[in-house]
Amino acid sequence: xxxxxxxxxxxxxxxxxxxSIAIFSLIELLPGDAAALMLGQQSTPDSLRNLQxxxxxxxxxxxxxxxxxxxxxxxxxGVSAKSPDIxxxxxxxxxxRNSALLAVSAFVIAVPLGLAMGxxxxxxxxxxxxxxxSMGGLVTISLPEFVTGVVMILVLSTMLGWLPSSSIMMPxxxxxxxxxxxxxxxxxxxxxxxxxxxxMARANVIEVMESNYVRTAVLKGLPMRTVMVRHVMPNALxxxxxVIANNVGWLFGGLIIIENLFAYPGMGGELxxxxxxxxxxxxxxxxxxxxxxxAFSNLAADLTYGLLNPRVxxx
Amino acid sequence: MAAxxxxxxxxxxxxxxxxxxxxxxxxxxxxxxxxxxxxxxxFTIVMVHLTLAVIGPWITPYTPTDFHLxxxxxxxxxxxxxxxxxxxxxxxxxxxxxxxxxIWIATVGTVLGVxxxxxxxxxxxxxxxxxxxxxxxxVDWLLAIPSLLxxxxxxxxxxxxxxGVDDSWIIIGIIGISFMPNNSRVIxxxxxxxxPLEFVESARLRGEPTPYIMFREILPNVLPVVAVEAAIxxxxxxxxxxxxxxxxxxxxxxxxxxxxxVAENAKHLSTVPLSALxxxxxMASLVVGINLLADGIRQAQNIPExxxxx
Numbered sequence: 001x002x003x004x005x006x007x008x009x010x011x012x013x014x015x016x017x018x019x020s021i022a023i024f025s026l027i028e029l030l031p032g033d034a035a036a037l038m039l040g041q042q043s044t045p046d047s048l049r050n051l052q053x054x055x056x057x058x059x060x061x062x063x064x065x066x067x068x069x070x071x072x073x074x075x076x077x078g079v080s081a082k083s084p085d086i087x088x089x090x091x092x093x094x095x096x097r098n099s100a101l102l103a104v105s106a107f108v109i110a111v112p113l114g115l116a117m118g119x120x121x122x123x124x125x126x127x128x129x130x131x132x133x134s135m136g137g138l139v140t141i142s143l144p145e146f147v148t149g150v151v152m153i154l155v156l157s158t159m160l161g162w163l164p165s166s167s168i169m170m171p172x173x174x175x176x177x178x179x180x181x182x183x184x185x186x187x188x189x190x191x192x193x194x195x196x197x198x199x200m201a202r203a204n205v206i207e208v209m210e211s212n213y214v215r216t217a218v219l220k221g222l223p224m225r226t227v228m229v230r231h232v233m234p235n236a237l238x239x240x241x242x243v244i245a246n247n248v249g250w251l252f253g254g255l256i257i258i259e260n261l262f263a264y265p266g267m268g269g270e271l272x273x274x275x276x277x278x279x280x281x282x283x284x285x286x287x288x289x290x291x292x293x294x295a296f297s298n299l300a301a302d303l304t305y306g307l308l309n310p311r312v313x314x315x
Numbered sequence: 316m317a318a319x320x321x322x323x324x325x326x327x328x329x330x331x332x333x334x335x336x337x338x339x340x341x342x343x344x345x346x347x348x349x350x351x352x353x354x355x356x357x358f359t360i361v362m363v364h365l366t367l368a369v370i371g372p373w374i375t376p377y378t379p380t381d382f383h384l385x386x387x388x389x390x391x392x393x394x395x396x397x398x399x400x401x402x403x404x405x406x407x408x409x410x411x412x413x414x415x416x417x418i419w420i421a422t423v424g425t426v427l428g429v430x431x432x433x434x435x436x437x438x439x440x441x442x443x444x445x446x447x448x449x450x451x452x453x454v455d456w457l458l459a460i461p462s463l464l465x466x467x468x469x470x471x472x473x474x475x476x477x478x479g480v481d482d483s484w485i486i487i488g489i490i491g492i493s494f495m496p497n498n499s500r501v502i503x504x505x506x507x508x509x510x511p512l513e514f515v516e517s518a519r520l521r522g523e524p525t526p527y528i529m530f531r532e533i534l535p536n537v538l539p540v541v542a543v544e545a546a547i548x549x550x551x552x553x554x555x556x557x558x559x560x561x562x563x564x565x566x567x568x569x570x571x572x573x574x575x576x577v578a579e580n581a582k583h584l585s586t587v588p589l590s591a592l593x594x595x596x597x598m599a600s601l602v603v604g605i606n607l608l609a610d611g612i613r614q615a616q617n618i619p620e621x622x623x624x625x
Contacts, residue, residue, distance in 0.1 A: 015459045022460070026468045031475050135353070138610060142602040144554055146561045146574070147595035150581050154592070158585045165584075253463035257558050261581070271464070272562055275471050287468055294461050 008302065012295045019291045020072075024065050027284050055081075068284070077285040082277065088285050091270065096289065098175050099266035102182070103255060106189035111244065114194045115237060118201020122236070123228060125206045134202060140195035145254045149188045149261045156184060167264040175265065185262045189254055196250075200243045204236040211235075238309055245301025252294055267293075340539065347615035354611020360604025368414040375408035380569040388586050400580055400590045409571035410593050416566055417573055417598075420483050421552035424490025428552075429545045431491055432498025437537065439499065440506030441529050451503070454496040462493040463558060470564050482566050486559060490552050498544055505540040509533050546612055550605040557598050573598045 035051040036043055052058050056067070071078060080086035117133075124130050157165040167181040175182060208214060209232060217227045256268030263269065267290055274283040348354035376396070377383075383403035391398045397406040439450040457465075466489045473485045509515065510533065518528045559565040560574025568575065573594040580591035 015456060018456045019459050022456075023468065026472050029472050029476060138353075138606055139603050142550065142606045143599045144557050144561075144574075144595075144602065146558070146577055146581075147599045150577055150584070150591050150595055153581070154584050154588055158588070252461040253558065256463055256467075257561060260562055261578075271467065275467065276563070283471075287464060290464055291460050294464075295459060 004306070005303075008299055012299060016292055016295055019295075020069060020288055021065070023284060023287050023291070024061075024068065027280060028061055030280070072285070072288065078281050080282050081279045082282075088282055091282070092267070092285060092289055095265060095267045095270045095286075096293070098264065099255060099259070099268065101175060102185055102189060102259070102264065102266060103251060105182070105186045106193055106251075109186070110190045110193040110197055114197025115201050115240065117194075118198045118240070119205055119228065119233060119236070121198070122202040122205025123209065123224075123232070125202075125209065130202075134199060137195040137199045137202075140191060141199065143192070145188055145192060145257045146261050148191055149184070149258060152184050152188060153261075165262075167262045169265055181262075181264075185258050185264050188258050188261075189251070192254060193251060196247070197240070197244055201237065201240045204240050205232060208232050208236040238305070241301075241308065242305055245298070245305060248294065248297045248301060252290065336535065341542070344542075344612070344615065348608070348611040351611045351614045353607045354615065357604050357607025357609070357611055360600060361608055364414060364418065364601050364604060367411060368418045371411040371414050375405075375411045377405040377408045379404065379408045379412040379571045381405075388583065390587065391589060397593050398587050398589050400576075400587065401583060406587075406590045406593050409576060410573070410597050413571040413573045413576065413594060414597065414601075416483060416570065417553060417556055417560075418601075420486050420556050420566075421490070421549055424487040424556070425494065425545055425548045425552045427487060427491030428494025429498055429541055429548065431495040432544075433502050433534070433537070433541055435495060435499035436502025437506050437529050437533055440503040441510060441525075441533060443510075447503075450499075454499055457492075457496040463555065465489075465493055466555060466559060467562070467564060470559065474564075482570075486556060486565060489559075490555060493555070494548055494552070498548070501544055502537055502541060505537040506533055509536045512536075543612060546605075547609045550602050550609065553598070553602050553605065 035048055035055055035057050039048060039051060049058075056064065068078070075089055077088035077092065080088055080091070121130050121133050153165045156163045163183055164181055167175070167185060169175065169178070169181075214227060214231050217231045218224075222230075255266065256271060258264070259266045259268035260272050267286060270282070271286045271290065273279075274286055349358060381404065383399060383405070385403065386395065386399050387401060387403040389395050389399040389403070395405050395407070397410065399405055400409075435450060435454075439447045469489050469492065470485060473480075473488070474482065477485065515528060515532055518532050523532075556565060557574035560572040561578045563575065563578060565574055566572040576594040577591050577598070580587065580594075584591060
């Protein structure tokens, strides 16, 4: 296990190095540099040169890249282009906590519920309730997050007035202190994730139910409950978990959209904000941190899979 | 995905022209799809959308971009069936006009992505060895960035660098790039399944050039996989296009775009809810239709649900 971890973590490091070069190049390709974008229309040759010197943009790209990466490894991502008083590391730290809160809550709700419902429905394949629920699941997966979100705002906030329509926080307020702003974003993320997991679990349960070993187990007279728990579930849930793990990227995409819909102060919101204000240093680091979190959640998913799968665990 | 090597293709494999063979297998696939309930419902929804997208520009009651400043925030009336938005633009006209651009972008983007993926996948799978390893490592790296993040970064660069280029082509390019890695993996494994077969071997022994073997011998045999892959990807392409539109990074104002309309009009939910709900419903029903159709394809061809990532 330790060897596996070391290999995987060094692979992630190589990947992240490639990703960081990709992100840096995509931003380097922008016409004009961070200073020009900041000054915009008011830019004069003199003011531009001053700001470039002040931001260190007069140095060649590879030096700036190394400085950025070096700083990132020490936990210092520099300052925002909007103001030298805004430390990118502290902004990202806070946004990351908020996003994690959202993602983890959705995961903790959606995964067990989705798996349980998938097993329950999968063992009743082709009944009326199965057809109804799996059709419902397909429709739920198809709904874009911003459509479910808008309908939720309309019903729970505009019509019933139960919840605030956005998660904007006043300076000094924290998400933890205002749990009511969390409810709609969590519900929106959970909805699609739950339907997706449910459909995957159902498909895998149906496949396993048709296997010879399950038929043998049923025919030798084992009670249905035992067949489900001992034979169907271990074999059906493993591939389901792999699929969930492989789709962490989907969750990330959904989070970016949902955070923007609810003006939720997370990484996705910050990413779009920094694009709209063309805050290049912030954009670069936000993108990099999202990519890094993505890489490590993929690793976590692989580890979970390894822990659950005896074939991997024992080899 | 090997299950996609379905019987329909085998029946007509005697026909020499690969295009005819493909058209024929597509027709028999459609017959199979229409036999399932989900397939029928999905097909109907998609057809309604396609029809509206084609005739939409002729049946819009108003010019979609026209301001009617006296009728701002109008509720649904006889004049404006779905009401108006903050500039008094007719919501129905804008929803109808929006269909064409999103369907066009998502379809062409998917075709581009699947074409790139097929070229890369067939090359990688057929070449094998070092080339295969290098290509697949690059694919791994592309997959290491979540596709929406990659799309956002590329679009931010491309819209500023190529400001003369039409937005929709930039988005099409982005869909193509972000679909290529996943597609090429699927096509590569289909190629690996075909590669050891006898007709490939005999073409090699005849001394046919490598491109001929790749695109005249192998490609026709992985086309069913390519077709299924494209059908399933289209809904992801629609969601990506709409998502970018919603984030304000897609087609720009004043061109009507469903995602952007939802984002803009969500601010006025308490006064004119329909202006955000109508494009949202249009978007949702289109993706539901396509997913039902894709589910019909899966059922008809007995392909297990793989849960490809978006």
